[in-house]
Amino acid sequence: MLSAVPYLQASIILLAWLAFTFWCYRQPIKRWWQGTAATCTTLVAYASESGTAAALANQLQQQLQQQGKSSACLPLNQLQPQQLQQCRQLFIVASTYGDGEAPDNGRLFLPRLRQTQPLTQLRYAVLALGDRQYSQFCAFGMQLHQQLQQAGAQPLFDAITVHQQDPQALQHWQQQLHKQGIISQPGSSAAATPENEPINCSLLQRHWLNPGSPGAPVYQIDLQPQQPLQWQAGDIARLHINNQTRDYTIASLPAEGCLRLLVREHHHPSGQTGLGSGWLCHGLEAGQASHISLRSNPSFHAPEAERPLILIGNGTGLAGLRAHLQQRQQQGSSHNWLIYGERSPLHDGHWQQELQLWHHSGHLQQLDLAFSRHCADQPWPLLSGQLHHGYVQKVLQTQARELHHWVEQGAAIYLCGSRAGMATDVEQALSDILGPTRLQQLIEQGRFRRDVY
Known part of the structure; x- marks a missing residue:
């Protein structure tokens, strides 16, 4: 009877060789890919913090490819002036981070755009993602829209703003693309996004870490998910409380058996404790559950x-x-x-x-x-x-x-x-x-x- 061991060993050696070869040639492959993107006349670019904008951009590129249209999808930071000069159609999906800021993978683009040659050959569309609880709602996306116009580019339609992945606004984006002949039919109103549904997480333990500190109290909060969850370093725990959300970077890994947070007690000028920190640091009792969802944060993976x-x-x-x-x-x-x-x-x-x-x-x-x-x-x-x-x-x-x-x-x-x-x-x-x-x-x-x- 023939043994499978030699075949298994050969397979392992082959996979290792392929991985090593890819590692050795990663830079030439990257330059080849960038060169391919540089020759495309249709580009889809994204500025994404949590991964939603990237998912929507990739969704659009897949729609274009299914219709036989050549295109490239890339982070906005990688879009160079020479590519803009050769490009005929540009579609940007851009999140606004914090209070009017660009995500890290998009913040280099505006300074380049202001220095580029006139883009009179370019037609574009902008999908701006944001959250209305911030005063600068969708500010980065709107800046992109305005700066492209000032550079001479022609908008296919007005910039579309989206509050927290509103399905009606996303459907409007698809309908506008269809109306302009960009896609043959409107697609789904939402891309696969990296956030899970909220689940109950009960309090295992809470430790006050800095008694006597000149700063506000800091607590270690250990939560026990009531069903298995998977995340990786850099991901976010989103607390759902009183129809609002608060985000906290996760300090642990699933193998440690708990979802650990590090939370500083926050106080408003009135002296009232912050909604999220007040609940986690004082309101939540041992064994009591909070609604927590996980948000993938690929920009910090x-x-x-x-x-x-x-x-x-x-x-x-x-x-x-x-x-x-x-x-x-x-x-x-x-x-x-x-x-x-x-x-x-x-x-x-x-x-x-x-x-x-x-x-x-x-x-x-x-x-x-x-x-x-x-x-x-x-x-x-x-x-x-x-x-x-x-x-x-x-x-x-x-x-x-x-x-x-x-x-x-x-x-x-x-x-x-x-x-x-x-x-x-x-x-x-x-x-x-x-x-x-x-x-x-x-x-x-x-x-x-x-x-x-």
């Missing part, structure tokens, strides 16, 4: 396991950074560097024991901790890593040579934490150290990613 990773953040941004470190540990990836900032080393040492164990074991090759409220006469209670007085952007300046080395070794930089102050200052520090051109390259390559709030 992990890089390939063999790529070095620099994680930068502050405050409750440690949640997303911890999840990435957990995932890297599962993958056996130890080329990791954490730069993290808080207020007081005596009171704000969130998960410090775990971080120091990772540093001792070599999982964290480098650990830099910055504390803004440290006094010279206070003892440092930490036993591992490099300790700094000040903010994370100052650490970057101190470690500029090491930062250059990691980036030249192919490192990705992931930033998680507060948008106001920290994120802006860190990005400016990176630009000062690496140079604005190099930072822009990292953004285009997907090697600089943010999850800021």
Whole structure:
């Protein structure tokens, strides 16, 4: 009787060879794909934070391909001026992030557009996604629409705005495309989106992590989903409460047996506790359930396991950074560097024991901790890593040579934490150290990613 073992071994060797070959030729393949996109006269571009805009853009490209129309679909950041000059039809699906901001994979486009030659040959359409609870509803999509007109491009129809994936607005988009002869018949009013239906998650435990801190209380919230859920580092837990939603970056992985959050107690100027943080930090009782859905966040998903990773953040941004470190540990990836900032080393040492164990074991090759409220006469209670007085952007300046080395070794930089102050200052520090051109390259390559709030 013939043994199947040699055939199995041969199959494994063949798959390994194919994977190795693809890895070796990944850059030529990427350049080939970009060259193919450059020759297309019909382009579909997206600026996506949660993956919805990307899904809708890919849906449109599939419709065009089914009708035999050649097209390419790409992130808005990758759309170059020369491609715009050759393009005849451009369809943009763009989300607005936060209060009027562009998603990271689209924020390089507007400055390029303002410098491009007149686009009188171009006809375009914009689908703008947003949320009306923000004052700058669909602001980025509308800026794209206005700037394309100012560049001489002709709109196929007025920009269509969509509140929280409103099916009627999405159907209107499909109908307008059909009316203009772009697609033969309107498709589904919604693309497959990465959010799950809300399920009950009961409170397992809650820990106040920073008693005595000069900042607001921070709590570790461990939830037990009442049915199996799957997510990965970078994904979002969306709390549904009183017909509203609040988003929190997940700090754990499914293998840990709980859905862990890191939540800072928020207070309005009136003194009233924030809706989401008040419920999670005080209102929710042990065993009681909350409605939680998972939102995929592909713009903050992990890089390939063999790529070095620099994680930068502050405050409750440690949640997303911890999840990435957990995932890297599962993958056996130890080329990791954490730069993290808080207020007081005596009171704000969130998960410090775990971080120091990772540093001792070599999982964290480098650990830099910055504390803004440290006094010279206070003892440092930490036993591992490099300790700094000040903010994370100052650490970057101190470690500029090491930062250059990691980036030249192919490192990705992931930033998680507060948008106001920290994120802006860190990005400016990176630009000062690496140079604005190099930072822009990292953004285009997907090697600089943010999850800021």
